[in-house]
Amino acid sequence: MAKELSKDYASYFINSDISNEITPILSTTDNIQTRIHEIENVFLPTIRHDSEITQQNITQLLEFKPKFENICEQIDNLENMVDRIKSDLCMIQKQVDVADEELDIPEKKIDIILKSLNIFAKSRDLNETNWNSDGIYEAPKIFKANDFFKKQD
Numbered sequence: 001m002a003k004e005l006s007k008d009y010a011s012y013f014i015n016s017d018i019s020n021e022i023t024p025i026l027s028t029t030d031n032i033q034t035r036i037h038e039i040e041n042v043f044l045p046t047i048r049h050d051s052e053i054t055q056q057n058i059t060q061l062l063e064f065k066p067k068f069e070n071i072c073e074q075i076d077n078l079e080n081m082v083d084r085i086k087s088d089l090c091m092i093q094k095q096v097d098v099a100d101e102e103l104d105i106p107e108k109k110i111d112i113i114l115k116s117l118n119i120f121a122k123s124r125d126l127n128e129t130n131w132n133s134d135g136i137y138e139a140p141k142i143f144k145a146n147d148f149f150k151k152q153d
Contacts, residue, residue: 074149081148088142095140098128 132138 077148081143081145084143084148088140091140092142095130098130102129 130137
């Protein structure tokens with residue numbers, strides 16, 4: 001029976017045209033092999049190179065991080081200083097307004113006329129003054145840049 005099967009099997013290969021069935025498979029295999037070589041020869045070196053560049057950039061970014069944090073801190077300090085300057089300017093402007101009232105210095109020429117006629121003159125608020133209880137003027141404490149920025153070596 002084995003002889004008969006081997007004869008049938010051999011006759012099957014002889015009678016059938018295997019080359020028609022194998023040719024498309026070989027063509028596809030060759031095409032895949034060509035693509036694998038392209039990937040290996042072109043894309044992998046490019047990917048390795050890009051990976052090296054990315055690693056270098058990450059290293060440089062990590063080295064720059066302390067400088068960047070310092071710059072952010074300086075910006076925050078500058079914003080705080082600007083807020084403090086605004087506050088100090090408002091305080092000084094208020095003191096100037098009080099001094100104008102105390103010295104009876106009009107703001108505009110029209111105020112001179114109105115005050116001389118004493119019609120529609122601004123009433124003076126005598127509760128506000130720039131003098132302390134001993135009658136001494138104390139200048140307001142204003143900002144110092146050293147409070148906001150460290151001295152750099």
